[in-house]
Amino acid sequence: MKASARTTFTEYLQGKKLRKTPERYAILDKVCDMTEHFHIDTLYSELEAASYHVSLATVYNTMDLLIDCGLVRRHQFNNQPAQYEKVSGVGNHHHLICTQCGRIKDVKDQELLKMMNARRYPAFHTSYFAINVYGVCSRCQRRGKSKSKTTKQKQ
Amino acid sequence: MKASARTTFTEYLQGKKLRKTPERYAILDKVCDMTEHFHIDTLYSELEAASYHVSLATVYNTMDLLIDCGLVRRHQFNNQPAQYEKVSGVGNHHHLICTQCGRIKDVKDQELLKMMNARRYPAFHTSYFAINVYGVCSRCQRRGKSKSKTTKQKQ
DNA sequence: TTTACTGCAAATATTTTGCAATATC
DNA sequence: GATATTGCAAAATATTTGCAGTAAA
Numbered sequence: 498m499k500a501s502a503r504t505t506f507t508e509y510l511q512g513k514k515l516r517k518t519p520e521r522y523a524i525l526d527k528v529c530d531m532t533e534h535f536h537i538d539t540l541y542s543e544l545e546a547a548s549y550h551v552s553l554a555t556v557y558n559t560m561d562l563l564i565d566c567g568l569v570r571r572h573q574f575n576n577q578p579a580q581y582e583k584v585s586g587v588g589n590h591h592h593l594i595c596t597q598c599g600r601i602k603d604v605k606d607q608e609l610l611k612m613m614n615a616r617r618y619p620a621f622h623t624s625y626f627a628i629n630v631y632g633v634c635s636r637c638q639r640r641g642k643s644k645s646k647t648t649k650q651k652q
Numbered sequence: 653m654k655a656s657a658r659t660t661f662t663e664y665l666q667g668k669k670l671r672k673t674p675e676r677y678a679i680l681d682k683v684c685d686m687t688e689h690f691h692i693d694t695l696y697s698e699l700e701a702a703s704y705h706v707s708l709a710t711v712y713n714t715m716d717l718l719i720d721c722g723l724v725r726r727h728q729f730n731n732q733p734a735q736y737e738k739v740s741g742v743g744n745h746h747h748l749i750c751t752q753c754g755r756i757k758d759v760k761d762q763e764l765l766k767m768m769n770a771r772r773y774p775a776f777h778t779s780y781f782a783i784n785v786y787g788v789c790s791r792c793q794r795r796g797k798s799k800s801k802t803t804k805q806k807q
Numbered sequence: 808t809t810t811a812c813t814g815c816a817a818a819t820a821t822t823t824t825g826c827a828a829t830a831t832c
Numbered sequence: 833g834a835t836a837t838t839g840c841a842a843a844a845t846a847t848t849t850g851c852a853g854t855a856a857a
Contacts, residue, residue: 514832516830516835516837517832551838551839555839558837558838574728576726576728576846579822596779604773606771609768612764616761621748621757621785622787623785624788626783626786627783628784629781631778632778634775669811671810672856673811673856692846706814707815708814708815708847709815709849712846713813733847734846
């Protein structure tokens with residue numbers, strides 16, 4: 498759904514009187530190619546790998562715009578670097594985060610989502626929500642209680 | 653409930669054959685005094701203000717221990733610095749996060765909590781969960797759509 | 808007495824910012 | 833032509849780490 502994302506973005510940029518630069522669209526396109534959660538430097542590397550050079554600052558700036566127009570969401574689990582995720586079509590999902598290895602798994606839980614979507618809070622205008630379930634994934638359980646410090650990952 | 657927290661901590665330290673240093677208990681005590689969410693440097697400042705000097709490194713280390721033994725939880729909303737919160741007695745609560753001013757409000761929602769507590773996920777051993785609702789608080793709505801960048805706060 | 812823990816300072820990692828050059832409108 | 837946006841490098845922020853000295857066991 499690259500086309501519809503591009504349309505949304507264009508409308509957003511026009512609405513805010515921001516410029517439609519090639520860099521912004523290149524970043525959006527690459528974001529649409531990402532299938533899972535990703536970190537800024539992953540996105541940056543993929544752009545480089547595709548011989549499309551943009552500065553990191555521009556990547557950060559553009560991600561802010563994409564978040565603002567609702568095409569992307571930013572997550573920060575534990576104290577890992579921020580992760581981004583494109584907002585796919587309908588519905589929301591939530592995350593299972595392994596506190597041992599840091600792995601993230603998406604879960605769709607219709608009943609839970611339905612309930613959350615119906616929730617209203619006084620004096621608060623909800624735009625979206627995130628449900629994060631922390632625990633230990635099967636892989637790490639199998640490996641037993643290893644001494645590895647929780648969710649520490651250098652890249 | 654400082655006493656019970658101290659007991660829990662002592663048992664944890666003994667179980668892991670870690671040392672019971674005065675610094676660790678001083679930090680735990682101060683954490684128990686905190687009524688809301690707090691940042692590391694707030695905790696550090698309060699310790700200084702109470703003329704109890706510990707290094708920042710020790711504060712970070714001790715918080716990791718407190719998290720590990722379940723007395724404290726760490727949150728990271730948007731890309732603000734990490735916030736900590738002592739785990740109070742029973743039950744969980746969730747958070748309303750204002751994307752304009754960064755303010756956090758705790759919400760107790762029994763029905764939602766009951767549902768979440770009943771949830772089980774395949775191949776995953778849940779230890780706790782966090783529900784974050786992002787949106788705009790009444791104060792910021794009243795102020796209209798100001799140009800202030802979302803959740804940027806220097807201290 | 809052994810060695811885990813502390814404090815300090817330096818290192819690391821991520822994100823932001825300032826500014827001159829460039830490109831959109 | 834005016835100025836928003838870019839790239840680059842430097843700055844800012846938060847957290848971690850190395851190491852020598854100290855203190856808990």
